[in-house]
Amino acid sequence: MNPSLTGGRPALAEDRELVPHVAAAVRAAGARMVERFSTSPRLAGRDEVVAGIYANDAASLEILKPALTRIRPDVGWVDDELESGVLPDGEWWVTDPVEGNINHVHGMTDWGVTATLVRDNVPVVTAVHLPLLDDTYTAVLGGGALLNGTPLRHSPKAAIDGALVGTGQAAPGESAETFVRIGASVTAMLNAAMVIRVSVPATLQLIQIAAGRMDVFWQFSQVRSGLLAGALLVTEAGGVVSDTRGRPWSLDSDDFLAATPTLHAAAVQTLSAIT
Numbered sequence: 001m002n003p004s005l006t007g008g009r010p011a012l013a014e015d016r017e018l019v020p021h022v023a024a025a026v027r028a029a030g031a032r033m034v035e036r037f038s039t040s041p042r043l044a045g046r047d048e049v050v051a052g053i054y055a056n057d058a059a060s061l062e063i064l065k066p067a068l069t070r071i072r073p074d075v076g077w078v079d080d081e082l083e084s085g086v087l088p089d090g091e092w093w094v095t096d097p098v099e100g101n102i103n104h105v106h107g108m109t110d111w112g113v114t115a116t117l118v119r120d121n122v123p124v125v126t127a128v129h130l131p132l133l134d135d136t137y138t139a140v141l142g143g144g145a146l147l148n149g150t151p152l153r154h155s156p157k158a159a160i161d162g163a164l165v166g167t168g169q170a171a172p173g174e175s176a177e178t179f180v181r182i183g184a185s186v187t188a189m190l191n192a193a194m195v196i197r198v199s200v201p202a203t204l205q206l207i208q209i210a211a212g213r214m215d216v217f218w219q220f221s222q223v224r225s226g227l228l229a230g231a232l233l234v235t236e237a238g239g240v241v242s243d244t245r246g247r248p249w250s251l252d253s254d255d256f257l258a259a260t261p262t263l264h265a266a267a268v269q270t271l272s273a274i275t
Contacts, residue, residue: 015125015140018071018117023127023136025067026113029060030131033098037132039107052105053098057081060097060113068093068115075117081225082171086251092118096225099128100201110204114229121251123232128203137207137233145210145236152237155212160266163215165189166197166205170223181220185274189216192270206230209258210237216259216267218244220274227256240264244271 036059043049065077076092087094093115098104100111109132116126128137137152139145145152157163167185169178182198189196193216197205203226208214210233219227231241231249240261243253246268259267 011119011124012140012142015117016143018125019127019138019140021071022068022115022117022125023129023138025064025071026115026127026129027131027136028067029064029097030113030129032059032063033104033111033113034131037104037107041105041107043105049102049105053101056098056101056104064095064097064113064115068095072117078224082223084170084222084224084251087118087121087224089120094118094123094224094228096201096203096229099203099226099229102200110199110201112204114203114225116225116228116232118228123228126229126232128207128229128233130204137210139210139229139232139236141232141236143236145233147211152210152233153212154209154234154237154239154260155215156262157215157260158262160192160216160263160270161194163193163263164195164197164213165193165216165218165267166199166208166214167218168198168200168202168205170202170219170221170226174221178220181274185218185220185271188270188274192266202226203230206234206258209239209260210234212237215263216257218255218257218267218271220244220255222251222253222256224251231256231258234258242268244268244274246272 095115099114104111112130114128116123124141205217241258244255244257
């Protein structure tokens with residue numbers, strides 16, 4: 001993230017006090033989604049998939065939105081989880097009521113619930129809950145990143161040829177140009193890294209970087225709700241977030257890169273040639 005955007009942290013103590021309340025909100029929404037989860041879906045086509053996604057979002061938001069509003073009644077709310085770009089100044093809740101919803105409706109386990117408090121376009125508090133694992137990741141700007149209360153730290157990998165890296169599309173219906181860039185980047189990283197994952201959602205790869213299980217993640221284009229929580233977790237775990245050319249990342253960046261400090265330069269070298 002752009003260091004110039006973070007400034008001082010006079011609100012650090014107050015933001016820390018929000019963490020257990022935000023974590024409780026995503027856990028409560030997650031419990032609702034466990035009730036709706038089945039490993040034996042019967043989806044006949046795209047229309048049923050889309051209907052299931054919308055129904056899941058609505059069920060989660062019934063719990064998540066009132067809970068977060070009680071915590072901070074004057075904070076704005078981003079209704080469209082697929083929005084991108086810069087927010088108006090002030091405080092906003094950016095959430096994904098079912099991050100990895102496409103996985104949930106297909107009976108796969110890679111999904112969770114996220115909520116991030118964004119202040120003047122900088123994420124300052126986040127909580128990500130994975131209900132099926134009963135894991136809750138939290139972070140506060142300037143206050144560190146935790147998994148179930150235990151501090152997180154990035155991987156100590158020394159070279160990219162031993163790295164586990166990943167990417168994925170930001171949303172359905174990306175442009176043809178973006179698909180070409182994704183394909184070219186996968187080929188480039190297959191030649192540079194040890195193993196590559198191509199999957200969704202982004203947050204579930206970013207928490208692996210924060211936890212030291214993965215080493216690099218990148219994405220062309222962006223959706224706010226898929227990156228803000230993970231960006232804060234990675235940076236607070238000691239990692240680096242930028243665009244794919246190594247420039248400071250912000251909500252108006254064209255693409256996104258998260259990596260360990262040791263591997264960031266090699267990742268930029270590999271990805272910056274993708275046009």
